[in-house]
Each structure stands twice: as structure tokens, then as C-alpha cells.
Amino acid sequence: MQIVRYSWLLALFIAACKPAAVVEVDPFPVRVEKSHLIFTSGDPQLKALAVQPVKERDTVVLHLTGKLVWNEDVTTNVFSPLAGRVASIKGARGQKVNVGDELARITSPDFGQAQADAAKSEADLALAKRVLERTRDLLKQGVLPQKELDSAENAFRDAQSERDRAVERLAVWGGRGGYVDGAFALKAPMGGVIVDRNVQPGQEVRSDAMLAGMAVVAAPMFVISDPESLWVHVDVSEQDLSNLQIGQKLEIRSRAYGDKVFPGVLTVIGQSLNPDTRTVVAKGTVSNPEKLLKAQMYVNVNIITHVPKMPQVPIKSVFLREGKACVFVRVSESDFEMRQVTTDAEDAGQVFVSKGLKADEVVVSEGALVLESLLDANTSTANAGAEKAEH
Template identity: 35%
Template sequence: MNRSILVLLVTAALGLAACRDEPRSAPEPAAPTLQGRTVVYPDHHPQLAQLGVTPAAPARTLTVELPARLVWNEDRTQRIFAAFAGRVAKISADVGQPVKPGTVLAQLASPDFGVAQADTAKAQVDAQLARKSLARQRELFEAGVTARKELEQAEADAARAQAEVQRAEARTRLYGARTGGVDQRLALVSGIAGVVVERNLTPGQELRPDQMGPGVPPLFVVSDPSSLWVQIDARETEAGTLRPGAAFELVVPTLPGEKFEGKVIAAADFIDAATRTIKVRGLIANPDRKLKAEMLATARVERTPGAGVVVPASAVLLRDTRQSVFVQVRPGAYEPRDIAIGWQGPKEVLVSRGLEAGELVVTGNTLLLARQYALLRDAAGNEPAAAVSAAGAPPSPSGDKAAAK
């Protein structure tokens, strides 16, 4: 009985040991080789499934996408500052309120403006006195009591006084004064029809001249939002496309499914040194007021390229100082090809020389293939006629014969 139990234990131990044996690993696939300038993969190599290819397409109209930003239409925008120091006495308008020309937005109690009103009142009194003096001198001259010189002097004094009245009244009228009295009330008035889009003052706020310099926000901003400007950052290659009068399509990420048509109204004649872009200004209608200032958008422009073929931008590599692509010459075989770029966008590239329509270019994992090509070339010791594996094995005699042929 003990002998039978011992046999069973030994058999179970051997079975467990056999179960613990690790399975043999699958054999590694053969390495790719370099034949001339062509990388050749053996059949069923795992990297082949990672190398996506796309045929080069004939040149067609391309859609160029450019970053854009919506801003107020400055032709229909007014930024209002206080011309004199003072204290905010009343605020009559707020953000979102529609206004017309002449609408009072706020009133300030301004002693400085009171001085301007007083100057107007004094000028009016001086002009009235000068007119009376002129009338008296004219009567005396006609009676032969005074000389013509004194009459002419009175006429000149009256003319100067009247000119001073016109100057003083024009100054106070410019800032909203409608009466001849001195009330020190300075009105901030809208000069255009639109909507109050910004307000930067509070009741009782003191305003001083040193608070109204460059970089200080205006007290009010009034704009007509029924049309907006579009600031487009165009690349140098789009300088000939985005000229005044050119049409573009605006797409806003926050308004999916909607497209807006715009027109270029101005383009800069210089390139921004910081961004290397050309500033282009467009105009877009906004009757429903769906678009808002400072929205980020994308401007799409149709561009007709020259002769050549179009490939995805992911296919293009920079080798040294040259641009190139990998072309599939046959299944599993890829060779680098130097190309000339006619136009380059973020998604597509126009190849003007080096490719023909229909040729298959590598677009997926292009850097992987480029790395494999560099390893094989280095392993070959820059011998273009050798067929060398990735491990750096010496070329076979058959490979030398094929290269010689």
C-alpha cells in the first residue's frame, strides 16, 4: 500500500513540473533589408500593418484653414472718455442697452467744465458790449463827431468778440452743453447708434486727467454688433489669396453646424516679426447677433494651387535640408523620394516635383520607416549596393551579384 502511494506522489510531482514549463516563444520575424535605396520587408512582417499608404492625388482646389478672431467693427464703434476731470453724478446707461446719437450715458460734476462754460458766458457778454460800442461809434461817425479810425477800431473789436463767442460755444457744445448757464454738468453722450457693450465707471467715481492716458479702458464703449470684423492670421503663402474683396467662410467651434460668409476688406503689407503671419481684416454680417466679439474661429479660404499632386502633410519628412516622402514601389518595399513643395498647409501638401499621381506614399508611422531606413543605411556602412539586415549582417554573395546587375 505504501509503495502504491509513493508511486502516485512521484507521478503527480512530475505532472506539476511539466505544467510549470514555460511555452517556447515564437520565432522572431526576419529583419528588413536594404536593397539599394529601398527598404524591403519580408512577408507578414508586423511593421507592415503599421505603415499606412495613400495615393498621391492630382492637384485640385484646396481648403485652407486659418486662425481668426472676431472683434468689434471699428467703423461702427465709439470709445468714450471724459474730456474734463470730475465726479460721476449719474449713470444713465448700462451694458446691453441700445442707444441713439445724442443719448446721454452719464453725467459728471466737473469744475473744469464749469470753467469752460464760464468762458463761454463771458465771451457772450463781451460780444454784446462790443456790439453796443460799435453801434454808438457808428452814430457818432455819421454825426461827424468821431473819426473813421475809431469806427474801424470798434468794428474790429466787435468781430473779435463774436469770433471768441463762436469758439467758446463750439467747445462747450462739443461736450454736450445746451444752455448758456454755468452748471458744471458734463454729459457723456453717444455719438452713434448701437449698443453699450462696455461700461467702466461707478457712481461717485472721481475721474482725473492722469487716469485717461494710453492703456486706460474707456468709460463707455458703444458699438453696432450687426457687423463684426474678423482678424485673420494668414501665412506668407496665402498673401496672394487673401486680397481685399476675397470671400472666406467662417466656422466657430461654439456654433457647430453653422457657417458664416465674410469678405476681406484690408490686408497688411508687412509680416509680423513675432508670429511670421500677415494680418488680414475681414467683415462679416451679424444680423442675428449670434457672433460675439473676441470669439475664436477658423477662416476657410478656397485656394487653387499650381500643377502637381496633393498628399497628406503627415507623409512629408525633412531629411537634412531636403523634403522627402517614402514611396511604396511594390508591396513590402519602400524607397525615399526627394520632392519639391509648391504649397504646404496643416493637413495637405502640394508636391510640384518628384511624385506622380497615383503613386502610393507612406502616411502612417512615417517616422518609424525613416528610422528603419537610417538604421539599415548606417549598418550598410553607406554601401548603396549592399543588402544588409537590421542586425548588420554582411551581404550575401547573391546580394552582391544582384547589386552588380
């Protein structure tokens, strides 16, 4: 019993001699008042925050990628309407041509046959005319009956119709009667510049290379266009369609020319959606007076859209809280207010705010999520302290 008593006294003595626990005090406490975070002056956490004033803008710029193609309104693909062999070529890539200029000469049996038909029809018509005149003379002399004159007149009209048909057919291909050489001259159907050539001397060409407007056998022999005007095709996502309007200005830039801007205008917005990419093809015309841009180039396209003037903040400033967009507004050097906002269009890392902000207010551009975590932590601590006090 004495041993137990002394052991108990020893335990009390040791407990009495143990130093009291040291309670650490935060030198930079953060206070929460409703949606405000109030820092202690000199808090090092403030150095991790970046802020910037809110500016108002009335334009949205869609940054897209496009592809340049020939302007089809001033472009034509030239095929041979006749089969044959290329005898000579006069049209060269980069050459400027006018309507009717010869591009190539083709030795064509079909063209030779058309020339022969035209020549024969002329001869037949001349013969029918002589027969008719002779028949009229003989009728006046009473040698021939009236039916012979009627027959001669019908033959003359038939010969005249056949001559007109043969001559017209030859004229469609640019030929004229009087000789037969089978040399078909392929001519430019419109003025412009030969931007592409896909034919060589001695090459066999076919009349069926062009079928219903599509090259089914070979590429066009020549492509004539105006390189000072190009089209640009742009794939536009569904969410950006509401920002497009016919007539909007385009700014086209190419890696080849740095920051040089080529002006353009939006002319067509597609009526169907690509089911694979979920995009719509929009088309615009591009002014290219110096002929620096080339067809098939990939370019950066900015589409400028005018909107009602609204505040704009960095997209990093906005965060979601309970499904609603929020930002932190700096009220003073140490006071930051969390505020709900209504966002609108985005533009190059910036987002428009249609409700909840005013121009020249200062928002947190870096560290908004840090402030949100501090707000959550201090709110939880305050709630826990309140519950403890109630108990």
C-alpha cells in the first residue's frame, strides 16, 4: 500500500512540473466579413496577387484559322472540248491573257472532221444553188415541169440548213470554213493570269475529262484566275456562329509576312454543319493587290464583331462557385470582395462581363483561386468556432 501511495504522489509531482503548451498566434490573420476577405497589413500573401483595372470594350475578335483558295467568281478551269494531241503550247504559268488568246494548239481528228463537214456543206450549197438557177431557167423555157423547180428549191433549202449547221458547229470550237488542217486552237475563255498549267507538248487530251463541271479523268489543262482577289475558307464552331454577320471585316495574317494585315470581308456563312467537326464553313474575299498571298496557304483570320460596350476582364479572374461565375474585386489594399458576375463572349484570354462589374473597378487577375480557398478555410473556421460557442 505504501508503494502505490508514493507512486501516485510521484505522478502528481511530475504532472505539476510539466510546462504548459505554447499556443502559436498567426501574425497575419485574415478576417472574413460576408463576402469580403480582409487581410492584415503587410501579409506576405498579398504579394502573390496581381490586379488590374476593368476596361470597357465594344468589339469581339474571333481568332480562327483559314485556308486560301482561288476566287471562283474570277476563275475558270480550261479543258479541251476535243480529243487529240497537243502540238504546241503558248500559255505559260504566270502569263497574263485576254479573252480569245491562244493557249495551246491541238491536232484533233474531230476538229478536222468538222472542218471537212463545213467545207463540204459549202460546196453542196453552191451546187444546190446552181441547180436551182438552172431549173428556173429551164422552167421559163417550158422544158421542165413545176415539180422539178419545187424539188430544186427543197434541195437548196436543205443544203443551206446543213451549211448553217456545219459552220455553226465549227464556230463553236473557234474554227472557220475554207480549209482543213485539224489544228484546233484552245483559247482563253476569260481574261486573267494563268495560275496553273497541267499539259505538256505531245500529250494526248480527251474531250470527256470534264463531266458535269468536275474533272473526272485529269486536272484542268490551264487554270485562269485573278490572283489579286482570293477566297478564304474558315471553319467556325457552333458557339461562335452568333457572332457572325455577312459584311463583317476580316483581318488575314500569314506566317510568311509576319504582322502584315490583308483586309477581307465575310461574304458567305454556310447553311449546314459538318457532323464530324461540328463546324460551319464561312467564306470571305481577301484583297491581294501585291499578289503576296498564294492559294492553298493556311492563314490566321480575325473576324471583328461589334457588341454593346461592356467591361472586360482576364479569363483567369473568373472562377465558378456553386455553378455561378465570380470574381474578386479589390476594395482597398487589404480588402477583397467576392462578387457574382454574368459573363458573355470570350476574346483572346479575356471575357466580357454583362452584369456585376463597372469600368475602372480593380479585379484580381492572378490568385483568384487562392483567395477562394482562403475564403473557404476562414469561413469553415468561423463556423466551427460559432458551433463550439453554442455548445
